[in-house]
Structures are given as C-alpha cells and as structure tokens.
Amino acid sequence: MSKSELVVLGQDAEPAACCSPMVREPLDAADAVDLARMFKALADPVRLRLLSLIASHEGGEACVCDLTGPFDVSQPTISHHLKVLREAGLVGSERRGTWVYYRAVPGALARLSALLAIPPAARPGTPA
Amino acid sequence: MSKSELVVLGQDAEPAACCSPMVREPLDAADAVDLARMFKALADPVRLRLLSLIASHEGGEACVCDLTGPFDVSQPTISHHLKVLREAGLVGSERRGTWVYYRAVPGALARLSALLAIPPAARPGTPA
Numbered sequence: 001m002s003k004s005e006l007v008v009l010g011q012d013a014e015p016a017a018c019c020s021p022m023v024r025e026p027l028d029a030a031d032a033v034d035l036a037r038m039f040k041a042l043a044d045p046v047r048l049r050l051l052s053l054i055a056s057h058e059g060g061e062a063c064v065c066d067l068t069g070p071f072d073v074s075q076p077t078i079s080h081h082l083k084v085l086r087e088a089g090l091v092g093s094e095r096r097g098t099w100v101y102y103r104a105v106p107g108a109l110a111r112l113s114a115l116l117a118i119p120p121a122a123r124p125g126t127p128a
Numbered sequence: 129m130s131k132s133e134l135v136v137l138g139q140d141a142e143p144a145a146c147c148s149p150m151v152r153e154p155l156d157a158a159d160a161v162d163l164a165r166m167f168k169a170l171a172d173p174v175r176l177r178l179l180s181l182i183a184s185h186e187g188g189e190a191c192v193c194d195l196t197g198p199f200d201v202s203q204p205t206i207s208h209h210l211k212v213l214r215e216a217g218l219v220g221s222e223r224r225g226t227w228v229y230y231r232a233v234p235g236a237l238a239r240l241s242a243l244l245a246i247p248p249a250a251r252p253g254t255p256a
Contacts, residue, residue: 022176022179022180022183022184022237023180023183023184023232023237024184025180025184026177026180026181026184026198027176027177027180029173029177032173032174032176032177032180033173035170035173035176036170036171036172036173036175036176037171039167039168039170039171039176040167040168040171042163042164042167042171043164043165043167043168043170043171044164045157045160045161045163045164046160047164048150048155048160048163048164048167049154049155049157049160051150052150052151052153052154052155052160053154055150055151056150056151056152056153056154070154104151106246109150109151109244109245109246110244110245110246112240112244113241113242113243113244113245113246114241115241116237116238116240116241116244117237117238117241118234118237118238118241
C-alpha cells in the first residue's frame with residue numbers, strides 16, 4: 001500500500017464535525033463520555049510520549065521498532081499502551097511485512113485541541 | 129475583590145511558555161508526567177462537563193451553587209471533582225461570602241490545546 005493511500009485512510013477517521021470550544025458552550029453528556037475516554041488514553045506519561053513520538057516521526061508514522069528504544073518499559077507494556085491509544089481512536093495501525101506501523105489520527109487530536117482552545121473573544125475578562 | 133482583580137489572578141496562573149505541538153517534536157519525560165496529570169483530571173465525563181460549565185459560564189466564573197443542578201451526583205461528589213480539577217491546575221477558586229467561585233485557568237487549557245494542535249505544515253501527508 002502506498003503512503004498516499006495511508007494518509008487517506010488516516011483522514012477518513014476524522015470526525016465530520018469538530019468540537020466547539022468548551023469555553024463557548026457546555027459539553028453535552030454524550031460528548032463528555034466520548035471525550036473523557038480519549039483523555040483517559042492521554043492520562044499516562046508513557047502513552048503521551050508514545051503518541052508524540054508517532055505524531056512527530058518522519059513521514060508521520062512510526063514502526064513499533066522505532067518506539068521501544070526511548071522507554072524503560074518492556075515491549076509488552078509498549079504494545080499495551082499502543083492498544084489503548086488505538087482503541088481511543090488516537091492512533092491507527094497497519095501491518096506491513098514484519099512490522100506494525102502507527103500514525104496519529106489528525107482529526108482526533110484536532111477535536112481535542114479545538115475543545116480546549118481559548119478563542120480570543122471568549123477569554124475570561126475580555127469585553128464581549 | 130473586584131472582577132478585574134480576579135481576572136488578573138487567573139492570568140497569573142498561566143504558564144510562561146506554552147507547549148510545542150506534539151506533532152512537531154517528541155515530548156520530554158518531565159513534561160509528559162506533568163501533562164498526563166492534567167489529562168487525568170479531564171478523563172472523567174462529570175469533570176469535563178463541570179469544567180465546560182465553569183469555563184462557559186457568564187463572566188467566566190461559576191459558583192458551586194451553579195454547578196450542582198445539572199448533575200445526577202451528590203454535592204460531595206461534585207466537590208471532589210472540583211478539587212481534582214483545582215489540583216491539576218485547570219480551575220482556580222475563591223471564596224466570596226457564602227460561596228466558592230470557580231474559573232477555568234486559561235493558560236492551562238491553552239497549553240493542552242497547543243500540545244494537541246495540528247499545525248497545517250505538520251499534517252501527515254502535507255508536503256514539507
């Protein structure tokens with residue numbers, strides 16, 4: 001599979017509509033359940049570092065073989081953390097030959113980023 | 129205390145330097161520990177909704193008395209969740225008269241938002 005096809009696959013996973021900043025309007029209960037699950041996947045230092053290694057890796061994807069070196073944890077632990085990130089929709093994976101390759105799901109990161117953004121007009125203390 | 133003083137207090141809590149997007153460079157281990165703690169505070173649907181109620185409330189602050197109505201949980205549970213958000217640096221609080229008032233810490237939300245942002249030039253598949 002070519003790299004360009006991979007990119008299209010990654011973008012298919014983006015949610016159609018993105019989050020309104022929470023500073024603008026309260027979250028509804030169903031969205032909160034969904035988003036809390038994604039934040040839970042980010043609530044671990046090793047998973048955060050794994051996600052940032054994948055997302056910042058050359059070409060936007062990283063092989064499992066690129067991900068074990070920097071950590072003082074076992075390969076099964078890394079695999080477990082990658083599974084949690086995948087199940088939360090934050091990374092996608094694909095086996096090619098011997099290795100599994102991971103890439104961040106840009107739409108998922110963008111959704112969380114938009115949720116937490118502080119639009120200038122919504123900054124507390126800014127005159128409306 | 130006037131409202132404008134409160135705003136200044138909130139802004140004092142902003143970190144001096146904001147995060148580089150994780151898509152651009154891998155997180156270092158110390159930052160990952162700090163950020164994972166903040167994401168852990170967001171990893172609960174009730175806390176996410178509380179934070180969004182506070183952040184989107186008129187004037188950028190909410191009294192505890194504004195926060196119990198929408199939830200099907202007890203007042204002590206709400207207080208516990210508010211404490212977790214406060215300890216993670218996501219909200220600040222101040223007692224005025226009978227009530228404690230909460231406001232989101234804009235710098236903390238902006239830091240997490242920047243970390244998760246996808247700069248156009250860093251989108252996987254975008255030519256460098």
